[in-house]
Amino acid sequence: MAQRFPNVSDAALLRSVYGIAAQNMQAAGKEMPCAEEMFLTLSMVDPEGTSYRQLEHLNNAEFLEAAYMLLLGRPIDPGAKAARQSQLDMEQTAFRTMLLKAILHSEEYRMHGIPLRDCPLPIAENGLAVTVNVSGPAVPERVMRLYHAMPQPLKKIAKKIAGRGGA
Amino acid sequence: MAKTAVYIDLSRLCLTTFTTGIQRVAKSIVLRMLQNPDLDVTLLAECPNHIQWRVLDPDAFAAYYTEQTGSPYGTQQPRILSPQDIPTFAIFFDIDSAWNMNMARAWLYPLLKQRGVTVVAHVYDIIPVTHPYFFHEQTMRQFLTWISMVLRYADHIICNAHATKNAIATLCKSLQLTPPPTAVVPLGADFARKTSAEEPDRELLAKLPKHRYVLMVGTIEPRKNHALLLDAVERLATINVRVVFAGRIGWNMEEFRKRMENHPENGKWFFFANSPTDATIRELYANALAVVFPTQNEGFGLPIVEAFLHGTPVLASDLPVLREVGGSYADYFDQTSVDALVSAVQALVTDPNAYQEKRAKIAAFTPTTWDDCTDQMMQALCEMGQIQGQALDCPIRQMLVLSARNEDLLRALPSWDACMPFIEEVLVCCPERNVAELQAKWQGRVQLKFFTDEQLLAGESLPEDHITRNLFLRCLILRKAPLDELFVMCDDDYRPLYPLTEEVFRTQGRYRAYYCYDLCEWKGTQGNYTSYDLGQFRTRDFLLGEQMPTLQYSSHQPQVIERKLYCELLDAYPGIERKGLGEWSIYFNYGLKHYPQKFLAEPYCTIAWPGAHTDWTLWCKPKHYCFENFYDVLYTAGHVFEGMHTEYHADTAIAESIEKIARWERELQRQTVAHAANEMAEQVYRNLYGVLPEYALEGQGDALQFRVPQIAYIPTGTVLRLPLAIADDKRNGTLRWGITDAKGQWLVPQQELELTAVDAGVNPELVLPIPAHAHKGTLLLEYQVGVLQKPITAAVPCIFCKVESQ
Numbered sequence: 001m002a003q004r005f006p007n008v009s010d011a012a013l014l015r016s017v018y019g020i021a022a023q024n025m026q027a028a029g030k031e032m033p034c035a036e037e038m039f040l041t042l043s044m045v046d047p048e049g050t051s052y053r054q055l056e057h058l059n060n061a062e063f064l065e066a067a068y069m070l071l072l073g074r075p076i077d078p079g080a081k082a083a084r085q086s087q088l089d090m091e092q093t094a095f096r097t098m099l100l101k102a103i104l105h106s107e108e109y110r111m112h113g114i115p116l117r118d119c120p121l122p123i124a125e126n127g128l129a130v131t132v133n134v135s136g137p138a139v140p141e142r143v144m145r146l147y148h149a150m151p152q153p154l155k156k157i158a159k160k161i162a163g164r165g166g167a
Numbered sequence: 168m169a170k171t172a173v174y175i176d177l178s179r180l181c182l183t184t185f186t187t188g189i190q191r192v193a194k195s196i197v198l199r200m201l202q203n204p205d206l207d208v209t210l211l212a213e214c215p216n217h218i219q220w221r222v223l224d225p226d227a228f229a230a231y232y233t234e235q236t237g238s239p240y241g242t243q244q245p246r247i248l249s250p251q252d253i254p255t256f257a258i259f260f261d262i263d264s265a266w267n268m269n270m271a272r273a274w275l276y277p278l279l280k281q282r283g284v285t286v287v288a289h290v291y292d293i294i295p296v297t298h299p300y301f302f303h304e305q306t307m308r309q310f311l312t313w314i315s316m317v318l319r320y321a322d323h324i325i326c327n328a329h330a331t332k333n334a335i336a337t338l339c340k341s342l343q344l345t346p347p348p349t350a351v352v353p354l355g356a357d358f359a360r361k362t363s364a365e366e367p368d369r370e371l372l373a374k375l376p377k378h379r380y381v382l383m384v385g386t387i388e389p390r391k392n393h394a395l396l397l398d399a400v401e402r403l404a405t406i407n408v409r410v411v412f413a414g415r416i417g418w419n420m421e422e423f424r425k426r427m428e429n430h431p432e433n434g435k436w437f438f439f440a441n442s443p444t445d446a447t448i449r450e451l452y453a454n455a456l457a458v459v460f461p462t463q464n465e466g467f468g469l470p471i472v473e474a475f476l477h478g479t480p481v482l483a484s485d486l487p488v489l490r491e492v493g494g495s496y497a498d499y500f501d502q503t504s505v506d507a508l509v510s511a512v513q514a515l516v517t518d519p520n521a522y523q524e525k526r527a528k529i530a531a532f533t534p535t536t537w538d539d540c541t542d543q544m545m546q547a548l549c550e551m552g553q554i555q556g557q558a559l560d561c562p563i564r565q566m567l568v569l570s571a572r573n574e575d576l577l578r579a580l581p582s583w584d585a586c587m588p589f590i591e592e593v594l595v596c597c598p599e600r601n602v603a604e605l606q607a608k609w610q611g612r613v614q615l616k617f618f619t620d621e622q623l624l625a626g627e628s629l630p631e632d633h634i635t636r637n638l639f640l641r642c643l644i645l646r647k648a649p650l651d652e653l654f655v656m657c658d659d660d661y662r663p664l665y666p667l668t669e670e671v672f673r674t675q676g677r678y679r680a681y682y683c684y685d686l687c688e689w690k691g692t693q694g695n696y697t698s699y700d701l702g703q704f705r706t707r708d709f710l711l712g713e714q715m716p717t718l719q720y721s722s723h724q725p726q727v728i729e730r731k732l733y734c735e736l737l738d739a740y741p742g743i744e745r746k747g748l749g750e751w752s753i754y755f756n757y758g759l760k761h762y763p764q765k766f767l768a769e770p771y772c773t774i775a776w777p778g779a780h781t782d783w784t785l786w787c788k789p790k791h792y793c794f795e796n797f798y799d800v801l802y803t804a805g806h807v808f809e810g811m812h813t814e815y816h817a818d819t820a821i822a823e824s825i826e827k828i829a830r831w832e833r834e835l836q837r838q839t840v841a842h843a844a845n846e847m848a849e850q851v852y853r854n855l856y857g858v859l860p861e862y863a864l865e866g867q868g869d870a871l872q873f874r875v876p877q878i879a880y881i882p883t884g885t886v887l888r889l890p891l892a893i894a895d896d897k898r899n900g901t902l903r904w905g906i907t908d909a910k911g912q913w914l915v916p917q918q919e920l921e922l923t924a925v926d927a928g929v930n931p932e933l934v935l936p937i938p939a940h941a942h943k944g945t946l947l948l949e950y951q952v953g954v955l956q957k958p959i960t961a962a963v964p965c966i967f968c969k970v971e972s973q
Contacts (some may be wrong), residue, residue: 008344009917010273010277010316010319013315013318013319013344014311014312014315016341016342017296017311017314017315017318017338018311019298020296020338020341020342021295021299021307021311022299024296024297024298024299025299026301028298028300030300032299033304033307034304034308035667038306039311040940042308042312043308043311043312043315045219045271045272045273045274046271046274047216047218047270047274048218048274048275049859065893073217073269073271074217074269075305079431100857101857104857104858108226110854111215111216112214112216112217113216114217115853115858115859116857116858116859117858117859117861118861118863118874118892119857119858120859120874123856123857123858126325
């Protein structure tokens, strides 16, 4: 979509205002509690859709806060934050997959969550990858049906045989 | 004159269980605005989905905040309102603490401005920018985002002190921005006093001799600088003055709370009234030696005015904003110095006569009332030009038509003659050679007048491009032709469907402005842009550059124009007539930006625009139909108006129009159902896989690949348009797509699109006309960068869903 008010972008203005606040903070001998990139990520809430790319560069702690803001449209509640505190040192992909699964399959998200786009993580409830890159012929429908009917261990083997991230 | 429509989001006020300064202000002003007969106020509270509001019942709201009965939300089933439902002539007034709201202003404000709604923000202060360390991280972050959006999108700002206005100006200077026009309206202070019979805290009051204590009222938070007064307790005790804090403990004050509790003079020379009742506060104010207000920064300083209302002297920080509020009634001291504070208190106790004189002076203090404050706020809006201006009320009697083909004009004239009885004259701009035939063949009621191309051009060359020529000619006509102050601009193929009144062009003192799209969303004919598309893109860029709304008004139907206003636009942008812009969109968006009260922007009301429903995806749907955008081809075999008259026949016209509308609606319905089915399929996919089904071409260099859904649920019998996300720098190849059936035969023939940098910023769409009989298939995608390179491919199994509608 074309940039509205092209003389200055929303992001550029947000960065500048953040910069001024950071200077004022520094003048008082203090530091901004939130890094600029994180501030920018949390500021750009679009209730019509969030791209995973907005979140991917964040560390686990930032990811946790940003995921609530950008997917549920609200800051993380202290209870959820405390509950996730011990998991923050998990490996990135595992942590994000677990967190996104919890958020995306929650009742709150189903009721009024913000659609997530461009997510490469396997967050489907049934354990399948979200997206699949296919080069070559399509996977026949009957194979897909067969795959869906498989127990989990067999699915893993099938994935290996297929040699792709998805089905 | 029509009432001024004002929409106010009070989500935070409705949620808040305790009263803060902002909520008190919002409540006081809104209750008065509800009683103002010149305003049509709509109160809103956000829905859990963050993209809509519930409309509050104003009576229930007023009852809750004046009589403390019921709920601010009311008990009736609420009406749900989207930002797109706010009329363009309305003012969206953010007076509550909007930065705390779930409906992000970074999303909302651009949406409102795109349509031309006036956004007014009440900025109480910008302390989270100037002194961010006084705030909780989340509050500070949300405020920085909000104030950025205010500076960028708000049409006007209202603040309560010149000090705040100056701070905004300084911030804008640092940002190299021009601040929005800002009005200063001091707050009222005649808060209604509760008449409850609650008893004050007698035990506390008994320990506080009259005029021998200083009082600090308000939430205990770092910015208020309670620490300074606590540091002074022992020294004030030496002059027989006690210290009283009245308020509740705020954010980040746990340590300070312990310090207060453990203070050696606690209960002797220092007292803390935690969350006191109104009755206790009244008594504390009335008997205090002085109210101390050592705040580090403020937006207004309501406690100063409240102290004066109790006849109590004030010692306040020496800040410009507090001097503005306290004037010569208050005394000021350096808020960083305990010595300065102690000296100021000492001055009050050492000279009893001077002290009494001070109290006598304060007794004459008259605060601004909330009525005054509300009136001034409304007046400020008027002075900003937002409430002024309405449509001319002269008759609409003239129509202006550009026509090159007599045949088209002669076929349209009878419908104008019969269905638009208020039109007395049609001014035809055409080549000289057309005039004689028109004069000879037209014998109807409407008078034809002519202004020929030759008269118009007077030797000037005519631009070749269709869109550029249209605007150029219309500009010349506006300057030279004998036009009424108010006229209907039309093309020779726009026809009324049935008898109309002037109401179709002007209602309740406003011109109706019919839009059909948002130019920022306009995709055009991908890969092969027409002159029309390029004109729309140019118009979009012009409007964005001038910070105007961006709706597209080339709705292919007649629209009313105020000549003077169009000329004002031409004068404001010299040379614009040769820039090839959309002549409808520049006029209406200019008008909506500068005179929003004159216009009522609403969806277009014409059938056969677009000529076929599959030409482009509708951005907005007409609510009713008044006109037809005439296309010969639609009357031929196999098309929607097959078998109907192309000429106007008085005896059958209305019956045919009804049938035309029904047929057109049916076509539209089919598309709407298919569209809904597609959205439902997306929702099903989202529930299954957590994300929306998406098509993208991404990656670096050779690693470029498609990202596609695992499965595509596709409605049959429709034209599906799947957007394909692709980075601008990857647009240098050929994209092919199609759907094969189970046997590998093309079910939807393969299509091809050359992607070039020209298309940058607009994602291509995979246009797929899906046959009604589609059963099983596979969507095949291919992208080839060079002839010799192996194409990148992807395949998506398709499940077709039958869509039927009547």
